[in-house]
Amino acid sequence: MQTLSERAAAEDCGQHYFLFTAIETTEKEKVEETGKQLQSFAAQFNLPFSFNVLYIPDLKHLKAEQVEIKADEAVVIHASFALRAMISKLLELENSSTHYTMRSDDQHRASIEAGSVLDGIRNIVAAEGRERVTRSVSLQVWRDFFGSYTPGSWTELVGGTNLRDYKVPKTTIILLIGTKGCGKSSLVNKISDVFESERFTPQRARVSLNPSVGGCTCFAHGYKIPSSAKSFCVYDAQSLSYNQSENENMLKHWMTNGVCHEESFIWCHAQKAYYLPIVARPINFVVFVVNAVSVLESMEGRDETEKRYTRVVSKAFNSPLLSFKDDRPVVVVTHGDLLSVSERVRVRVHSGDLLGIHPKNQIFDIPESNDCATKLAILDMLHYCLDHADQNLPLKGLFPSLFLQHISLLWLMALLLWLYALMRVYIYLDRILREHILK
Structure with missing residues (x-):
C-alpha cells in the first residue's frame, strides 16, 4: 500500500480509488476483520481504499456481475491457491476463469493466459520428476527434505573447487541472537514442533513467562533439529543487554571462539568470561530475533529511553562479526500475534529500513501460533540459513x-x-x- 500511495502521489492525474473485493466461501467474519485492518492501514498513507466481502458458499454460483466491475476500472485478480484446487470441479473452475472476468477480445487476456497461466498448468499436468516445480506436498515431505541435508551438500562448487577444498563442519551450527524476552527459546520449540511427528511432544527449551524478573536464558543450549539428527543444530545463547560494550565482547567471543553447550558468561568489571571447558563449535550462520511489540513501542517512542531497543538491535545486527562474507544475519520477528495486521506490516518494513535488509526476503514473521503459514515461514527461514551457511563455508x-x-x-x-x-x-x-x- 505504501508503494501504491507513493506511485499515486507521483502521478499528475491524482490519486486513484482502490477497491478490494474478497471472495470468501467459509469464514466471512474473519475476512471482514482483515478488511477493517487493511482500511486502517491504508488510512495512514491517505490512500483511498475500500474493502468488500463477497460471500459465496459455492463458487459454481459465482457470476461476473456480482463483482460489479465498472467500464473504467482496471481489474487485478489474485487467486494463487484457489484455482489449483478446482481441477476436479470443472463447473466451479469455469466460473472462476478469465472467461467471465475478461472479454475474449481483450488485448491483455492472451498475454495473461500465455504468460501467467499456461506455464503453471503445463507444469502441473504434463511435467514429472525434477521438471515439475509446481506441486502441493505434505509437511512430511519437507521433513524428509531437511532430513536429507548434510553440511556442505548445498554448496555451489565454482572455479574448479571441490567440496574437499572447504572446511565442512560435521554439524551446521545456527546461533540465535536477541535481547531478553525476544522469544529465542520459544522459536526453538516452534522449530522442533515442525520436525517432530508426534503430536504431544514436550517443549525442549525452557520459556520464561516474565523475563523482566529473571528466568531468562543464561546458558548456551544446543538443540539438534530434528532431535535424532546430527546435520544441523540451533543454539539458544545468553541474551543481549543494553550495554553495548558487553554485547560487543560477547559477540566477539562467540564468532571468534565458537559456542559451547552449557556455556555461561559471567561478565565482571575486567570484562573476562568464564565458561565450561567444552569443545567449542564454530558458528555457520546467525538468526537475529526481535520482538515486534518492542520494535513498535520504540518506533512510537518520543524520548531516547523508549527508542533504545531499536538502537541496541541495530548496533548488534550491524556488527561485522555477524556477517559471513557479504551475507548478514536473517531476522525473525516474534510476538506478531499481539499486534494487528497493519502494525505487523509496519514493524517488518521499519525493521528492513533500520537494518538495511529486504523486509520480504530476509525478515520472517513467526508469531506465537501453530498454523500452516507459521510452519511455512519456519521452513523458509531454515532453508535460507542452511543454504547461506553452505555458500559461505571457508576454504581450507x-x-x-x-x-x-x-x-x-x-x-x-x-x-x-x-x-x-x-x-x-x-x-x-x-x-x-x-x-x-x-x-
Whole structure:
C-alpha cells in the first residue's frame, strides 16, 4: 500500500480509488476483520481504499456481475491457491476463469493466459520428476527434505573447487541472537514442533513467562533439529543487554571462539568470561530475533529511553562479526500475534529500513501460533540459513596444498637428477669397457 500511495502521489492525474473485493466461501467474519485492518492501514498513507466481502458458499454460483466491475476500472485478480484446487470441479473452475472476468477480445487476456497461466498448468499436468516445480506436498515431505541435508551438500562448487577444498563442519551450527524476552527459546520449540511427528511432544527449551524478573536464558543450549539428527543444530545463547560494550565482547567471543553447550558468561568489571571447558563449535550462520511489540513501542517512542531497543538491535545486527562474507544475519520477528495486521506490516518494513535488509526476503514473521503459514515461514527461514551457511563455508588454507606441491616437485627433480647421474655412469662404464676390449 505504501508503494501504491507513493506511485499515486507521483502521478499528475491524482490519486486513484482502490477497491478490494474478497471472495470468501467459509469464514466471512474473519475476512471482514482483515478488511477493517487493511482500511486502517491504508488510512495512514491517505490512500483511498475500500474493502468488500463477497460471500459465496459455492463458487459454481459465482457470476461476473456480482463483482460489479465498472467500464473504467482496471481489474487485478489474485487467486494463487484457489484455482489449483478446482481441477476436479470443472463447473466451479469455469466460473472462476478469465472467461467471465475478461472479454475474449481483450488485448491483455492472451498475454495473461500465455504468460501467467499456461506455464503453471503445463507444469502441473504434463511435467514429472525434477521438471515439475509446481506441486502441493505434505509437511512430511519437507521433513524428509531437511532430513536429507548434510553440511556442505548445498554448496555451489565454482572455479574448479571441490567440496574437499572447504572446511565442512560435521554439524551446521545456527546461533540465535536477541535481547531478553525476544522469544529465542520459544522459536526453538516452534522449530522442533515442525520436525517432530508426534503430536504431544514436550517443549525442549525452557520459556520464561516474565523475563523482566529473571528466568531468562543464561546458558548456551544446543538443540539438534530434528532431535535424532546430527546435520544441523540451533543454539539458544545468553541474551543481549543494553550495554553495548558487553554485547560487543560477547559477540566477539562467540564468532571468534565458537559456542559451547552449557556455556555461561559471567561478565565482571575486567570484562573476562568464564565458561565450561567444552569443545567449542564454530558458528555457520546467525538468526537475529526481535520482538515486534518492542520494535513498535520504540518506533512510537518520543524520548531516547523508549527508542533504545531499536538502537541496541541495530548496533548488534550491524556488527561485522555477524556477517559471513557479504551475507548478514536473517531476522525473525516474534510476538506478531499481539499486534494487528497493519502494525505487523509496519514493524517488518521499519525493521528492513533500520537494518538495511529486504523486509520480504530476509525478515520472517513467526508469531506465537501453530498454523500452516507459521510452519511455512519456519521452513523458509531454515532453508535460507542452511543454504547461506553452505555458500559461505571457508576454504581450507593454501599452505598445506602448496607445501605438498613443492615437495612433489622436489622429489621429481631429485628423481630426474638421479636418472641423469645413472645415465652418465652407464655411458662412462660403457666407454671404459669398449676401450678395454679394443686393447
